[in-house]
Amino acid sequence: MSIELEIRLAAFAWIRDQTAWNAGIFAGTELAQGFDYQGRRVTLKGPSGIWIPQGFAMPISITTALNGPYRLDDIGEDGLLTYAYRGTDPSHRDNRGLREAYRTRTPLIYFKETRNHHFQAIWPVIVLEDFPASLCIHAAMDPAYAALRPNEDTSTIPYSPLDLRRYAWTQTRQRLHQSAFRDMVITAYDQRCAICRLNHPELLDGAHIIPDADNLGTPIIQNGLSLCKIHHAAYDQDILGISPDYRVHIRGDILQERDGPMLLHGLQELDGSCLSLPNRPADRPDKERLDARYSKFLSAS
């Protein structure tokens, strides 16, 4: 395997490791700095949308900026990403690199700017179709490449554009929405748990008031709560409830237990306390949704 593919796979592993803590949202500065691979610095994103790191023949990533010049760039209803060439010259080095990735089925990372200089990572992304006349490509997320091992040849991976489209539709959009939701919610709460005020983003989730699958469970900020891992799990398990007046309620049987400091300070003492709400009134949890969810908590008590 070429050194370029080896580094590319190391980049995917790095992105995956970071994602465990940041839910796939990266600061632009962090990506520009990249990571170390055997003493060599590998940048993951640069000033241009199609990014070919030093010593590479093909791009490692393609990026869509929030207010970028390429209005074409987006993921459509079919889950396919349409991505514009750089400029209007198909033989520009960046565009040639992109076509080379298409020809060799080399996977890339797609960064989509979700807010000011913060990017959602979607990977591995594969170029499915090339349209030199329209100066763009179609790409989609391909799960087969996620399991790629360093000694594997990419040309041995079965290639099925139809399956890819189906997968792309569900997975890419879902991933984008989930991370964007988390990012939006914990930002509104100033990166704190609404219940205990814990200020460690790596321990925070964007919790849904009404679950995802439900009709009212839309991924909007008013259906979200920034909660630490413990309080998120406790909310989902109906160990704690939140009434529409923004008060925390701990289930009766939990209040009766006797145990260590986590139970005492982390749950029991919070009974009757008030939520810490976002500064912007428009970002506060929707009372109707809280009420619906609170009824479920009461029936579980």
Ligand SMILES: [Zn+2]
């Ligand atoms: Zn908490």
